[in-house]
Amino acid sequence: MDDQELNQLLREWKAPNAPPDMRPRRARGSRLRWLVSGTLLVPVPVALAALLLIALWTAATRLGPMPTREESAPRRSGEIARYPLTGALAGYDAVLVELNFQPGVSVPEHRHPGPIIGYVVNGRMRTAINHQPDQIVPAGGTFFEPHGALHTLFSSAEPDTPVHAVAVLVVPNGSPLTERAAATREPQTPQAPPMPYTAIHHPEFVAASEAAFLQDDDILLGVTSGHVAKAYPAGDLSQHGSVFDELPDGPISVTWCGVCNTGLVFRAEVKGRTLHFQYDRMVAANEVQKDLETGTSWQQATGEAIDGPLKGTRLTLYPAVRTTWAEWRKRYPHTLVLKPMPGYAELMPSRRRRIKDVTRVGPEGAPKGALALDTRLPARETVAGLEVGRETVAYPFSELRIARVVNDRVGGLPILIVHQPSSDTTTAFDARANGKILTFQTATDDASSVIDLETRSTWNAYGLCLEGPLKGTQLKHVTLVPQFWFAWSQFHQGTRIFTALKEKS
Amino acid sequence: MTDAEFQTAFDQHKDAVYRFAWRMSGSAAAAEDITQNVFVSLLRYPERFDPARGTARVFLLGIARNLALKHWRTEHRFEPLDDEAMVAEPVDLDRGQVGDIVGRAVRALPPLQCEVVILVEYEGLTLAEAARAVDADVGTVKSRLHRARENLRRTLAPLRSRQPTTT
Numbered sequence: 016m017d018d019q020e021l022n023q024l025l026r027e028w029k030a031p032n033a034p035p036d037m038r039p040r041r042a043r044g045s046r047l048r049w050l051v052s053g054t055l056l057v058p059v060p061v062a063l064a065a066l067l068l069i070a071l072w073t074a075a076t077r078l079g080p081m082p083t084r085e086e087s088a089p090r091r092s093g094e095i096a097r098y099p100l101t102g103a104l105a106g107y108d109a110v111l112v113e114l115n116f117q118p119g120v121s122v123p124e125h126r127h128p129g130p131i132i133g134y135v136v137n138g139r140m141r142t143a144i145n146h147q148p149d150q151i152v153p154a155g156g157t158f159f160e161p162h163g164a165l166h167t168l169f170s171s172a173e174p175d176t177p178v179h180a181v182a183v184l185v186v187p188n189g190s191p192l193t194e195r196a197a198a199t200r201e202p203q204t205p206q207a208p209p210m211p212y213t214a215i216h217h218p219e220f221v222a223a224s225e226a227a228f229l230q231d232d233d234i235l236l237g238v239t240s241g242h243v244a245k246a247y248p249a250g251d252l253s254q255h256g257s258v259f260d261e262l263p264d265g266p267i268s269v270t271w272c273g274v275c276n277t278g279l280v281f282r283a284e285v286k287g288r289t290l291h292f293q294y295d296r297m298v299a300a301n302e303v304q305k306d307l308e309t310g311t312s313w314q315q316a317t318g319e320a321i322d323g324p325l326k327g328t329r330l331t332l333y334p335a336v337r338t339t340w341a342e343w344r345k346r347y348p349h350t351l352v353l354k355p356m357p358g359y360a361e362l363m364p365s366r367r368r369r370i371k372d373v374t375r376v377g378p379e380g381a382p383k384g385a386l387a388l389d390t391r392l393p394a395r396e397t398v399a400g401l402e403v404g405r406e407t408v409a410y411p412f413s414e415l416r417i418a419r420v421v422n423d424r425v426g427g428l429p430i431l432i433v434h435q436p437s438s439d440t441t442t443a444f445d446a447r448a449n450g451k452i453l454t455f456q457t458a459t460d461d462a463s464s465v466i467d468l469e470t471r472s473t474w475n476a477y478g479l480c481l482e483g484p485l486k487g488t489q490l491k492h493v494t495l496v497p498q499f500w501f502a503w504s505q506f507h508q509g510t511r512i513f514t515a516l517k518e519k520s
Numbered sequence: 521m522t523d524a525e526f527q528t529a530f531d532q533h534k535d536a537v538y539r540f541a542w543r544m545s546g547s548a549a550a551a552e553d554i555t556q557n558v559f560v561s562l563l564r565y566p567e568r569f570d571p572a573r574g575t576a577r578v579f580l581l582g583i584a585r586n587l588a589l590k591h592w593r594t595e596h597r598f599e600p601l602d603d604e605a606m607v608a609e610p611v612d613l614d615r616g617q618v619g620d621i622v623g624r625a626v627r628a629l630p631p632l633q634c635e636v637v638i639l640v641e642y643e644g645l646t647l648a649e650a651a652r653a654v655d656a657d658v659g660t661v662k663s664r665l666h667r668a669r670e671n672l673r674r675t676l677a678p679l680r681s682r683q684p685t686t687t
Contacts, residue, residue, distance in 0.1 A: 016673045016680060024676055025641050028622040031548075033538035033555060039530045039563070040556045148660040 064183040106437035114180040121170040133182030143168035220351035231341035244347035250367030256294040272302040277498035281330035300385035338440035381501040389504035400496040400503040407507040418515040419462040444478040444490035521566035544588035582653040633668035
């Protein structure tokens with residue numbers, strides 16, 4: 016369509032003029048009337064910011080006389096106050112920051128680990144995100160940046176006047192406020208070459224005390240067998256696709272598909288035969304691995320053999336939990352940790368950062384090759400998938416962060432799901448004990464313990480009763496499969512989606 | 521500002537302001553409210569209009585633009601108001617007259633693209649005037665307009681075959 020055709024089409028849309036009887040409104044008493052009959056519609060982040068600012072102002076004015084001009088002369092930018100949030104936002108801090116930029120000073124490209132809402136107090140701020148054209152925010156104006164936006168320009172818009180602003184961020188507990196963009200890409204090794212994408216068949220492990228390559232909020236898959244606890248960091252797994260390991264109760268394959276954000280552990284055994292897997296190809300934006308013993312191809316997200324001699328067979332899921340290093344180490348101080356191989360260790364920081372980011376806020380759209388038939392949720396929203404009998408349910412992390420404890424019935428089985436928002440650790444159990452169906456609710460805000468309404472016993476988030484009539488009882492684990500929505504929905508069509516609202520009603 | 525001056529400004533510009541607000545909001549009631557509030561603002565703060573910085577029409581459309589975006593925010597509370605969104609929402613091309621479809625397509629544009637289309641293509645503002653009204657620089661307005669036209673070209677492409685040929 017050329018310009019002329021487009022212009023011709025645009026002309027088809029006619030707009031009416033103002034109604035002929037329209038007279039200018041001159042009433043000036045409307046403000047008073049508003050005090051009696053008006054309403055305020057305030058988004059929660061703005062209300063939070065306003066409350067924090069009022070609290071701060073009140074505190075400041077009570078502390079003493081206003082500072083003199085000398086005392087208040089140029090201040091640095093930085094954090095003023097930080098408060099941990101509770102309730103649905105447990106696991107996050109609200110942070111109030113002050114921003115002062117002298118003319119001509121600009122900030123290097125950076126990102127923030129949460130959304131920001133800000134208010135320009137003095138001066139005019141020039142700001143741009145994601146290399147888009149810059150915007151000017153005058154004094155009295157506000158600005159908002161979504162989580163993860165690349166901040167490409169931030170400075171005073173005037174050549175001779177500084178800009179002064181305040182802003183509130185919501186970030187994970189204890190998190191720093193800024194990540195340098197360059198550091199986000201490849202912190203220590205900007206030129207580190209990619210390593211061969213090959214499975215590990217002879218893994219080595221180190222003790223928790225030696226796992227200096229892990230940070231507290233790194234995501235990992237943890238398994239236990241007898242007295243053995245092992246952690247497989249996602250930042251390492253995602254460079255190999257699968258890790259073969261021998262546990263006291265048999266061989267397992269620990270897998271990770273970076274495209275689906277899916278970490279699954281399978282028993283590496285079919286009909287008494289041990290299998291070793293190796294990445295083969297992508298099908299529906301999910302990894303397919305081939306076993307070296309029979310040449311059968313296995314779809315990672317479902318564990319199903321899609322071609323080869325064992326076609327139609329399904330691998331058995333091995334119970335595993337996806338959690339953070341801090342949470343896992345607290346529970347299993349003697350855990351062993353998969354030791355990254357030389358060359359791979361250096362690439363872990365960028366991998367783990369990416370995995371953590373996309374788990375918190377999924378990027379837009381489905382990846383190339385995905386079937387993405389089901390648009391009820393954003394393609395890359397992380398959900399915990401559950402399959403019991405013929406029924407499947409997707410529990411979006413965004414909903415679980417609100418609900419934290421879910422009492423559900425799936426495939427005829429009463430199910431308890433516990434989500435600890437600070438680490439996004441989700442665990443699921445058969446909600447029956449001593450022949451009774453139990454109903455649970457959170458005992459603590461962070462859902463580290465729950466209480467059952469029938470016996471008033473207290474349980475930890477891993478299904479063990481700590482106190483009360485059922486003390487010592489362990490609920491039976493049910494395996495959840497956390498992954499992106501597009502991956503879950505394309506392999507489990509018609510799946511039910513859990514919503515926290517329904518749970519509350 | 522005397523009453524007579526105010527009345528003249530109202531008579532001269534109310535239609536342009538109303539048309540802009542109507543196109544932006546898609547609602548006659550909202551357009552009427554926005555128009556009234558634009559002129560209330562002029563009455564309260566006449567000193568804010570500086571003839572050296574542009575015409576009264578551009579100044580008033582600038583106020584209307586701020587009010588229209590405020591209105592947009594109340595209706596799209598959870599959508600960010602940025603022009604990162606390159607692609608417009610899909611539009612049902614099978615419903616309504618060509619004019620309605622074009623209107624829906626323009627309104628489906630990201631709001632910062634939508635407003636420049638209306639100011640430039642419908643209200644006949646120059647790029648510099650539109651830049652003044654939306655408080656951005658000319659380059660930004662030019663690129664928003666370009667992206668908006670690309671979006672419209674794509675959205676409205678199926679209409680070509682339905683257009684009667686003119687001879």
